[in-house]
Structures are given as C-alpha cells and as structure tokens.
Amino acid sequence: MTKTTPQTNRRIVLASRPTGAPTADNFRLEEVAVPALEEGQLLLRGQWLSLDPYMRGRMSDAPSYAPPVEIGGVMTGGVVSRVEASRHPEFKEGDLVMAYTGWQEYAVSDGTGVNKLPAGFAHPSHALGVLGMPGYTAYAGLIDIGQPRPGETVVVAAATGAVGSLVGQIAKLRGCHVVGIAGGAQKCEAAVKELGFDACIDHRAADFPEQLKAACPRGIDVYFENVGGAVLDAVFPLLNIHARVPVCGLIAHYNGGTLATDSAAILRRTLTQRMRVQGFIIFDYYVNRPDLHAAFQQEVGNWLKQGKLHYREDVVQGLENAPEAFMGLLQGKNFGKLVVKLD
Amino acid sequence: MTKTTPQTNRRIVLASRPTGAPTADNFRLEEVAVPALEEGQLLLRGQWLSLDPYMRGRMSDAPSYAPPVEIGGVMTGGVVSRVEASRHPEFKEGDLVMAYTGWQEYAVSDGTGVNKLPAGFAHPSHALGVLGMPGYTAYAGLIDIGQPRPGETVVVAAATGAVGSLVGQIAKLRGCHVVGIAGGAQKCEAAVKELGFDACIDHRAADFPEQLKAACPRGIDVYFENVGGAVLDAVFPLLNIHARVPVCGLIAHYNGGTLATDSAAILRRTLTQRMRVQGFIIFDYYVNRPDLHAAFQQEVGNWLKQGKLHYREDVVQGLENAPEAFMGLLQGKNFGKLVVKLD
Numbered sequence: 001m002t003k004t005t006p007q008t009n010r011r012i013v014l015a016s017r018p019t020g021a022p023t024a025d026n027f028r029l030e031e032v033a034v035p036a037l038e039e040g041q042l043l044l045r046g047q048w049l050s051l052d053p054y055m056r057g058r059m060s061d062a063p064s065y066a067p068p069v070e071i072g073g074v075m076t077g078g079v080v081s082r083v084e085a086s087r088h089p090e091f092k093e094g095d096l097v098m099a100y101t102g103w104q105e106y107a108v109s110d111g112t113g114v115n116k117l118p119a120g121f122a123h124p125s126h127a128l129g130v131l132g133m134p135g136y137t138a139y140a141g142l143i144d145i146g147q148p149r150p151g152e153t154v155v156v157a158a159a160t161g162a163v164g165s166l167v168g169q170i171a172k173l174r175g176c177h178v179v180g181i182a183g184g185a186q187k188c189e190a191a192v193k194e195l196g197f198d199a200c201i202d203h204r205a206a207d208f209p210e211q212l213k214a215a216c217p218r219g220i221d222v223y224f225e226n227v228g229g230a231v232l233d234a235v236f237p238l239l240n241i242h243a244r245v246p247v248c249g250l251i252a253h254y255n256g257g258t259l260a261t262d263s264a265a266i267l268r269r270t271l272t273q274r275m276r277v278q279g280f281i282i283f284d285y286y287v288n289r290p291d292l293h294a295a296f297q298q299e300v301g302n303w304l305k306q307g308k309l310h311y312r313e314d315v316v317q318g319l320e321n322a323p324e325a326f327m328g329l330l331q332g333k334n335f336g337k338l339v340v341k342l343d
Numbered sequence: 344m345t346k347t348t349p350q351t352n353r354r355i356v357l358a359s360r361p362t363g364a365p366t367a368d369n370f371r372l373e374e375v376a377v378p379a380l381e382e383g384q385l386l387l388r389g390q391w392l393s394l395d396p397y398m399r400g401r402m403s404d405a406p407s408y409a410p411p412v413e414i415g416g417v418m419t420g421g422v423v424s425r426v427e428a429s430r431h432p433e434f435k436e437g438d439l440v441m442a443y444t445g446w447q448e449y450a451v452s453d454g455t456g457v458n459k460l461p462a463g464f465a466h467p468s469h470a471l472g473v474l475g476m477p478g479y480t481a482y483a484g485l486i487d488i489g490q491p492r493p494g495e496t497v498v499v500a501a502a503t504g505a506v507g508s509l510v511g512q513i514a515k516l517r518g519c520h521v522v523g524i525a526g527g528a529q530k531c532e533a534a535v536k537e538l539g540f541d542a543c544i545d546h547r548a549a550d551f552p553e554q555l556k557a558a559c560p561r562g563i564d565v566y567f568e569n570v571g572g573a574v575l576d577a578v579f580p581l582l583n584i585h586a587r588v589p590v591c592g593l594i595a596h597y598n599g600g601t602l603a604t605d606s607a608a609i610l611r612r613t614l615t616q617r618m619r620v621q622g623f624i625i626f627d628y629y630v631n632r633p634d635l636h637a638a639f640q641q642e643v644g645n646w647l648k649q650g651k652l653h654y655r656e657d658v659v660q661g662l663e664n665a666p667e668a669f670m671g672l673l674q675g676k677n678f679g680k681l682v683v684k685l686d
C-alpha cells in the first residue's frame with residue numbers, strides 16, 4: 001500500500017441555533033482526525049458542497065419535515081465527492097459520487113445514500129443543481145403542481161437562483177409568458193438576456209407592485225412561490241381564476257418576516273379565484289414519483305445538452321467560506337446556484 | 344280559457360348594500376303585477392326558495408366570481424316552482440322545475456336555465472339541498488379535492504348545515520373518522536346521533552381547541568373549509584402532512600371577521616406539511632365536470648333512497664320571512680338546510 005490515509009478532516013458544525021438571521025457565531029470550524037477505513041466502508045473526498053436555503057430550517061429545532069442538526073453536529077448538505085479509498089465492493093477509488101455528507105472535506109461512509117454520478121456527466125457540480133435537487137424541485141413543482149399551459153403567465157421570484165432560473169426557463173420551453181422577480185438591475189438583466197425571460201422586475205424598486213402588474217397584462221396563472229414576503233403581497237392581487245401556487249419555499253420568512261396581506265384575505269382570494277395553493281417538499285417526489293424523476297432527468301438532461309438551458313453557478317472557494325456564503329444566500333447575495341469548491 | 348293570470352307578484356329586492364352583517368334595511372318587499380305571457384314563455388309559481396350563504400356575496404359589489412345583485416334588483420336564489428301556465432313547447436302546466444328565479448313568488452321565464460325535476464323526485468325541495476347545489480358542493484369538494492381515504496380523519500364545520508351534514512356523512516360512508524364542529528350542544532348531539540359523526544365539538548366552548556385536538560388523536564387529513572375564523576385557527580395546527588383543505592366558503596368572514604393565525608404562518612405550515620389548499624366554486628363543477636355530477640346524482644340519490652343519508656330541513660313559512668331567516672343563517676341559527684315555503 002503506497003496510499004496513506006489523510007490525517008485531518010475539516011468540518012463545520014452548528015455551534016448554536018440562530019434567532020432570526022444566522023451569524024458567524026452559529027458556526028464552528030473544527031479539525032478532526034479521519035478514522036481508518038473498516039471493511040465495507042469508503043472514504044469520500046468532498047469536491048463540491050451545495051448551499052441551499054432549506055439548510056436554514058435544519059439549524060432550528062422548530063417542528064419541520066426533517067430533524068434539525070444537533071448542536072455540535074456537522075451541518076447538513078449535499079456533496080459531490082471523489083472516492084479516495086474503498087473497502088466497499090460497489091465503489092472504487094476515483095468514482096464520483098453524490099451524498100448528503102454535510103459541510104466537511106472528508107467523510108467515511110458505508111455506502112448508504114451514496115449515488116454514483118452517471119457516466120458522461122459533463123460537470124460534477126451539476127449533480128447539486130440543474131440535474132440534482134434544485135433542478136428536480138423546479139421541474140416537479142412547476143410541472144406537477146403548476147401545470148402551466150402554453151400562453152399562460154408564469155411568475156417566479158429569485159429568478160436567477162438555482163430553482164427560479166430553471167422554473168422560468170422550463171416555463172418558456174413550455175410556451176408560457178414568463179416574468180421573473182429578482183433583486184437588482186444586474187440580475188434582472190441576466191434573467192431576460194441570458195435566461196430568456198419575457199421580463200424581470202426588481203423587487204427593490206419603489207414601484208415594484210405596479211411594474212409587476214404592467215409586466216403581467218393578463219394576470220398570473222402560475223406563481224412558483226419560493227420567497228413569500230413583499231413579493232407575495234404584490235403577486236396575490238394579480239392571480240387569475242384557477243391560478244396554481246406551488247409553495248416551494250418562503251425564504252423571506254426563514255429568519256422571521258411578515259406579510260402585509262392578512263390571512264383572511266389570502267383565503268378569500270383562494271376561494272373566489274378557485275386557486276390551488278400547494279406546499280411541496282422535493283423529498284416526497286423522490287420517494288413517491290420515480291416516474292417524474294425519470295422524466296426530469298431525461299428532459300432537463302436533453303435540454304442542457306442541446307444548449308436550451310442556461311445554468312449559472314456562483315462558486316465559493318474553500319470550506320471555511322461556506323458560512324458567510326450561506327448567510328449571503330439568505331439575503332439574495334448569490335447569483336446563480338451557490339456551490340463551495342472544497343478541494 | 345277559465346284560467347286567469349294571477350295579479351300580483353311579491354318579491355324581495357336589494358334595497359341597499361350591507362356593511363358588515365346585513366340588516367332588515369338592506370331588503371325591501373315589493374308587490375308588482377305579473378305580466379301576461381308571450382309566446383315561448385312560461386309562468387313559474389315558486390314553491391320552495393333556497394337560502395344559502397353565497398347570497399351574502401351577491402349583496403356586495405366587491406369583485407367576486409359572480410356579478411352582484413343590482414340595487415333594486417330581485418335577490419338571487421334557487422327556487423323550485425310549479426309551472427302555472429306555459430306558452431313554451433317544452434313545459435306544461437304542473438311541471439315541477441328548478442331555476443334561479445330569485446326571492447319572489449312568481450317569475451316569467453323563456454325556459455333558459457329552467458330544469459325539470461326528474462320523475463319520482465320524492466321531495467321537490469331536495470332539489471335545493473341534498474340533490475342540488477349544496478349536495479353537489481359537499482360531494483365535489485370532498486371527493487375531488489379532499490380525496491378522503493378510509494381511516495383518515497375528516498373535519499367539517501357547520502356540521503348540521505346543508506353542506507357540512509353531507510360532507511360528514513359521505514366521509515363516514517367512505518370509511519373515515521369524522522369530526523364535526525357546530526354551534527351549541529343540540530346541534531352537536533344531532534351530528535353524532537342523527538348523522539353518525541364520530542364526534543362533534545361545540546365551537547362556543549371555552550376549551551374548543553383542546554376538545555377538537557382530543558377528538559382528532561391522529562391529526563386532521565381533510566378539513567372541509569366552510570367557515571374560517573376561530574374554527575380555522577383551531578384546525579390549522581392539527582393538519583397532517585399532505586392534508587387537503589377544500590375551501591368552499593368562509594362564512595365567518597362574509598360580514599368581516601379576522602383570523603388569529605397570520606398569513607405567514609398559514610403559508611409556512613402549507614409548505615412544511617405539503618398541504619393542498621384549494622378554493623372551489625361549485626358552478627365550475629357544473630360546467631366542467633358533468634361526469635362528477637352524474638356520479639353525484641347516482642351515488643347520493645341511491646344513499647338517500649337506501650336511508651343511508653339523513654337530511655334535515657329548516658323550513659321557514661312565507662317570502663316575507665326570508666330576510667330574517669337569511670340573517671340568521673349567517674349567524675348559524677338554522678338547523679339543517681334552510682328553505683322558505685313560498686305557497
């Protein structure tokens with residue numbers, strides 16, 4: 001054996017639970033020894049760590065669809081890794097895999113939940129975005145719940161984000177009028193020029209509700225909800241009869257935050273417009289809808305190969321910068337899918 | 344011709360629009376001459392007038408799914424009538440028909456929207472309730488949106504009302520655990536003893552939320568929403584993962600009224616529980632789902648004949664008493680489907 005086990009794993013653990021927006025104090029960088037492999041185990045060297053809004057939920061111990069990260073536990077996260085060493089029959093050194101090994105550089109695994117990337121995967125980090133969880137989130141929420149028809153108006157916020165950028169592009173490919181919402185002129189310009197949205201409105205503009213209304217002259221048929229807050233307040237009065245609102249995320253409320261529209265008004269409009277408001281967690285679609293997942297992989301994979309989908313990554317270098325990048329993500333500072341290069 | 348045209352029609356018109364709860368001032372009883380029939384027309388003598396919560400919406404000029412009643416116009420309403428005279432080829436004297444001829448004793452019609460009751464219809468007033476719009480509302484909302492599965496817990500408010508009483512009984516027939524909510528001990532007792540609900544909770548009780556929770560030990564899978572307000576506040580924390588909430592009405596809000604649950608909390612729970620909240624207007628189901636309407640007529644008609652469904656009417660005598668009865672309906676004073684005997 002010429003190969004030696006690396007000595008040190010760097011990892012980021014939850015030091016304390018945030019109240020409101022997370023701060024640097026809530027995270028702690030630790031260095032620990034990597035244990036020697038036992039029979040049936042494999043050692044993963046992280047290459048790309050995905051940072052996603054859902055992680056804010058894991059930092060809280062409020063009831064949720066998934067258990068929280070324990071205090072002192074490694075932060076949850078999807079990682080694309082290279083198999084560094086293997087004593088597991090199904091994996092060999094050099095395999096590229098995706099697994100939820102968390103915010104760390106190395107992980108020892110028994111293979112559970114470790115998925116090899118398909119051969120010919122052009123960019124390993126795509127497994128964390130357009131061809132991974134955010135991509136399937138966009139696809140399932142839009143297609144299964146949103147059910148957009150050609151000519152309908154689809155609105156999505158965080159228009160240049162990992163999910164929003166795909167929602168809008170898929171809706172365009174389905175023949176819809178697509179209006180994005182984003183923070184700042186640069187993102188709005190990219191949504192129109194790079195992603196092909198019909199319009200993109202800056203939610204920071206003083207007359208944002210009026211601009212949104214003007215961009216949706218036939219109202220809104222599908223609102224892919226991933227932010228909540230003031231964006232939802234502006235969208236709600238524009239929703240058409242039989243509008244569909246897949247609720248994918250509420251990033252404006254993860255750190256607190258309120259709505260101007262009161263709940264009775266939301267229900268009244270849901271009734272009079274015969275709207276469908278439906279929350280979803282992509283995990284359910286992985287478990288219950290393998291048919292839809294296969295359709296997603298084929299359709300989005302083909303669009304990507306054919307150059308019909310633009311996919312932008314916002315790459316941060318080094319594990320130690322993950323907390324700051326994650327805090328920025330919750331404020332919309334990223335531009336494209338946020339990933340951390342680990343090696 | 345021995346037959347003479349009746350001289351006088353009594354009708355109730357909208358005198359003014361209510362702010363908050365309607366008052367007697369908002370209605371006016373008028374007497375007008377019945378016009379002579381022209382060729383192609385028929386004269387309808389009202390027998391049963393249906394009073395339903397949706398009529399509160401027609402009294403307002405706020406945007407809605409249907410145009411408001413004009414000031415001075417006859418109040419909207421479904422009526423079972425006897426054809427008194429006919430110069431229309433498809434109708435003959437003595438036919439029993441259902442039509443939206445409004446709060447009046449006589450109406451002249453050209454036949455549009457006039458539907459003959461099927462032969463063998465045991466009780467003509469059933470066409471306004473269990474076999475009519477309220478029945479189809481209960482059936483379509485529960486079956487198409489609620490999608491109850493055996494063993495699931497279904498909760499419905501206004502449990503002894505026209506819609507709620509059917510929702511609960513149909514859910515029982517589908518094998519569900521059914522919990523009603525009603526105002527007062529008498530109605531709650533009737534829901535359990537007459538209608539066969541597993542439990543019925545009095546929303547006026549000080550510990551109503553705790554009682555509701557105790558009656559739903561496995562949480563709530565389907566909440567058929569027809570009231571809103573404090574009932575919804577108590578229901579919301581109990582909704583299970585993948586709960587379905589058909590929103591049929593919001594009677595607690597028709598005259599104003601707020602919710603304690605804020606809208607961000609509603610959306611958050613919709614997301615974390617992956618709930619489906621869907622408004623519906625039964626009119627759409629008449630237009631778009633003739634298949635479901637046929638299934639409703641067959642299934643509910645059979646249950647009724649077989650004595651599997653209990654149906655209670657709250658009968659008010661005389662058109663002049665319709666306004667007071669309607670005002671009481673909005674306060675839950677009725678006990679069963681509210682109808683006015685016109686002749």
